[in-house]
Amino acid sequence: MTLSTHNKWVQRAIVWGALLVIYQLAALAAGDFYLPTLQGLVDGFVQIVQDGRLEVVAKSLEHLLVGFGLAVLIGVPVGVAMGRSFVVDQVAGMYVRGLFVTSLAALLPLLIIIFGVGFRFQVAVVFLFSVFFVIVNSAAGARDVPRALMRTAEAFCVPRRRQFTGVVLPSALPYIVIGLRLAIANAYTGMVLAELWVGVGTGGILKNMGQNRDLPKFYAMVLLITLLAALSSYAIRFAERRLMPWADEVRA
Amino acid sequence: MFLELESVGRTFVIERRRSVQELCVLEDVSFGVAEGSFVAICGPSGCGKSTLLRLIHGLQKPDKGEIRVRGERVLAPNLDRGMVFQHHNLMPWRTVVRNVELGLEAQHLPKDEVRQRAKLWLDKVGLSEFATYYPAQLSGGMQQRVGLARALAIDPQMLLMDEPFGALDAQTRVLLQEELERIWEANAKTVVFITHDIEEALFLADRVLVMSARPGRLIADIAVDAPRPRRDAWRTAPEFAQLKGDIWKLLRTGQSEVLLEGAGT
Numbered sequence: 001m002t003l004s005t006h007n008k009w010v011q012r013a014i015v016w017g018a019l020l021v022i023y024q025l026a027a028l029a030a031g032d033f034y035l036p037t038l039q040g041l042v043d044g045f046v047q048i049v050q051d052g053r054l055e056v057v058a059k060s061l062e063h064l065l066v067g068f069g070l071a072v073l074i075g076v077p078v079g080v081a082m083g084r085s086f087v088v089d090q091v092a093g094m095y096v097r098g099l100f101v102t103s104l105a106a107l108l109p110l111l112i113i114i115f116g117v118g119f120r121f122q123v124a125v126v127f128l129f130s131v132f133f134v135i136v137n138s139a140a141g142a143r144d145v146p147r148a149l150m151r152t153a154e155a156f157c158v159p160r161r162r163q164f165t166g167v168v169l170p171s172a173l174p175y176i177v178i179g180l181r182l183a184i185a186n187a188y189t190g191m192v193l194a195e196l197w198v199g200v201g202t203g204g205i206l207k208n209m210g211q212n213r214d215l216p217k218f219y220a221m222v223l224l225i226t227l228l229a230a231l232s233s234y235a236i237r238f239a240e241r242r243l244m245p246w247a248d249e250v251r252a
Numbered sequence: 253m254f255l256e257l258e259s260v261g262r263t264f265v266i267e268r269r270r271s272v273q274e275l276c277v278l279e280d281v282s283f284g285v286a287e288g289s290f291v292a293i294c295g296p297s298g299c300g301k302s303t304l305l306r307l308i309h310g311l312q313k314p315d316k317g318e319i320r321v322r323g324e325r326v327l328a329p330n331l332d333r334g335m336v337f338q339h340h341n342l343m344p345w346r347t348v349v350r351n352v353e354l355g356l357e358a359q360h361l362p363k364d365e366v367r368q369r370a371k372l373w374l375d376k377v378g379l380s381e382f383a384t385y386y387p388a389q390l391s392g393g394m395q396q397r398v399g400l401a402r403a404l405a406i407d408p409q410m411l412l413m414d415e416p417f418g419a420l421d422a423q424t425r426v427l428l429q430e431e432l433e434r435i436w437e438a439n440a441k442t443v444v445f446i447t448h449d450i451e452e453a454l455f456l457a458d459r460v461l462v463m464s465a466r467p468g469r470l471i472a473d474i475a476v477d478a479p480r481p482r483r484d485a486w487r488t489a490p491e492f493a494q495l496k497g498d499i500w501k502l503l504r505t506g507q508s509e510v511l512l513e514g515a516g517t
Contacts, residue, residue, distance in 0.1 A: 152341040155311055155329050156355035156406070170345040246345045246386040 036216040041223070044216030048224070053205060057224065060191055060202040063119065067126025068187045075134025075183070076176060082135065083142025084168065093139075100132040104190070108197050117198040122191065129190025130183035137182070141175025142168060174247065177240045181233050188229040253284035254322060254442055255308065255410065261316035262303055277303050279467040281317075290436060290443045292453035295463030296503060301446045302338070304468065305414050308444060309333050321410065331355055334403030336413040340395035342387040348398050349374060349383035355406035373401040376435060393424035397431075404435070410442040417452065429455055430483065437480060450499045454492055455482060462502050472502050 005011065020038065027035040036044060048054065081088045082096070108125065115121040145168050153163045195203025202225065209218040240247075262278040277300035285291050295301045306312045308319055310329040319326045321333070329335075334355070342351045352370040361369075374380045377397040387395055396416055403411060417425040429452060436443060436456075447453050453460045454476055462472040474495065478486045486492055 148337070148339060148341050149343060151311060152335075152337065152343075153354070155309060155335045156402070157329060157331050157358040158354065159358065162357070167343065170343070173345075244345065246388070 032215070033213075034215075036219055040216040041220050044214075044218070044220035045224070047217055048220055053221070056205060057202050057228075060122075060195060061228070063122035063194075063201075064126050064187055064191045067123040067190070068130050068184060070123070071127050071131035071134050071183055071187070072180065075131045075179070076138050079135040079138025079176075079179070080142040080168070080172060082139040083144075083172070084164075089139070096132060096135050096139075099128075100136060104128050105193060108194070112198070117200070121198070122194050122201070125194035126187045126190045129193075130187040133183040133186060134176070134179045137179025138172060138176045141172030141179075144175070145171040170244075173244060174240075177236060177243075180236050184232045184236060185229055188225065188232075192225065254287035255285040255444070256320045256323075257281055257283055257308070257317065258320075259317040260304075260307060260314045260319060262300070262307060262312070262314050276467040278307075278314075279469050281468065281470055283461060283470060283473065285442060285444065287442055288440045289458045290445065290456060291459045291461060292445045292447055292457035293461045293463060294447055294450055294453040294499060294503070295468060296465045297448055299463045299465050300468030301448075301463055302414050304463075305335075305412050305444065305446050309335050309412050311335075331359065331406045332409045334406055334408035334411050336396075336399050336403045336411065336416045338415040338418055340387065340392075340399045342395060342398055342402075344387055347384050347386055348379065348390070351387065351398055352402045352405050354402055359406070369405055370401075373405040374398075376404070377401045377431070391424075392420050393428060396420060396428065400432070400435075404439070404441075408441065410444065411436075413443065413445045415446050415448065418448070425449075425452070432456065433481060450496050450503070451487070454495055454499075455487060460495075460499065462499055472499070474499065 005014075024038050027037045027040075032040070078088075078092060078096075082092055083089070104125075107128070111121055111124055111128075115124050149167055149171065150163065153167050158166060192203045192206070195201040196207055197203070199207055202221070206218065206221055209215075209221065260278060260281045261276070264275045264277055266273045266275055281304065293301050293304065303312065307314050308326065310326045310333070313327070342348075343354070346354070349367070349370050352374055353366050356366045356369060359366075371380060371383065374383055377400055379394060379397055379401070382390060382394065387398065390398070399416065403413075417428050420428065433456060445453070445456060457476055460472075460474045460476060461470055462474065463469065464471045476495065478489070478491070
């Protein structure tokens with residue numbers, strides 16, 4: 001393999017390199033008071049690590065994983081049931097659609113009253129921020145199973161239970177995965193927001209750093225969370241390719 | 253008679269926002285099919301021929317009349333009847349060989365035997381090399397052959413084919429017609445084959461049933477007595493052209509009647 005501009009890694013290096021240069025120029029133009037330089041960012045990151053802040057982030061991620069895990073465990077079955085059953089859609093759909101368009105941030109005070117400000121609160125916020133994306137997309141996937149394929153399964157006497165596992169679920173899977181990817185991004189939003197609100201964990205640290213104008217550390221922290229969120233989304237995509245080889249090989 | 257239809261009728265109720273419309277798709281259709289024969293049903297689009305096939309298969313039920321296979325009334329799909337659809341209807345997430353296994357899985361056979369039979373039929377349609385491919389990686393003609401293998405793998409007494417080659421290009425269609433004739437000769441299943449293509453019907457079938465436009469009724473029952481295997485010799489024979497002209501006239505008058513009726517109301 002020769003290195004040419006058609007190589008995707010060469011293209012990526014050019015784009016990322018250019019972005020770094022632009023950032024550095026912007027930082028120099030804006031000055032330390034608004035934007036730290038690349039060197040400042042790196043220093044900030046080293047300081048975060050030395051201060052042991054990564055452990056706090058790890059703790060926050062624990063809340064995120066529990067909340068997101070619950071959202072998947074509850075959201076996928078509820079969504080699929082909504083997509084396949086008119087009754088369930090009528091009963092649950094109202095609440096789901098209602099809460100989906102509600103500003104969940106407005107519910108935070110209520111959640112504090114119910115759950116306090118500890119573990120349960122953090123998990124509940126992450127859950128609420130992600131579960132509706134899972135439900136809505138799973139429902140869409142289960143609803144959009146091609147009728148021709150259902151009829152084919154029926155024509156070949158596939159039992160009803162196997163029609164569900166063998167036709168409905170694989171057909172809905174791409175939608176479910178899209179739901180998960182949207183959900184994980186929102187789970188991070190929920191995680192930081194909940195912590196900002198009560199001033200603990202990663203969000204709490206961000207709040208303090210912002211208020212103290214400790215910008216190199218602040219930006220390094222924000223970047224770290226952004227990277228983690230992007231990585232999580234990418235991990236789901238990777239899992240999707242392993243779970244759905246047919247979709248991947250078609251693309252190839 | 254192997255398959256018998258007795259004054260079968262089917263009406264669909266279409267609910268619009270305000271009005272409820274009744275659409276009579278099939279009216280008083282009666283015919284019988286002898287075991288081992290190849291019958292083509294030819295008619296203009298929208299004449300209810302696909303509906304007719306679904307009724308024979310048991311996927312839908314007639315409102316009027318009765319359908320019997322070997323004297324037994326058809327009430328639901330079963331594995332004595334294999335269906336080949338107009339669009340291949342393969343499961344995109346299953347490999348080719350797993351698609352062929354679809355109907356075999358309901359038969360409670362040992363896994364080895366299921367795989368063996370699926371491979372055997374893949375071989376017969378010339379696709380054994382593609383067993384591990386996904387349907388989307390195959391051409392239209394190959395997908396349709398997988399659909400055919402899937403229907404044959406369950407070893408049905410009757411093969412029901414719903415315009416299986418309708419969506420293919422002309423060359424692939426002719427090749428698959430010849431392949432179907434070859435497979436049919438080797439296995440002697442009863443076949444009911446739906447098509448709007450007169451040449452296809454004449455090339456393949458022992459008997460061509462011609463249907464009128466909606467509501468679908470049988471307007472002719474034509475025997476095709478050409479020797480087999482037919483191949484190109486039959487396609488270019490003068491009798492072929494003669495029969496083709498006859499059927500075309502039937503279809504045309506059948507349709508113009510409806511157009512005139514429509515104009516009168």
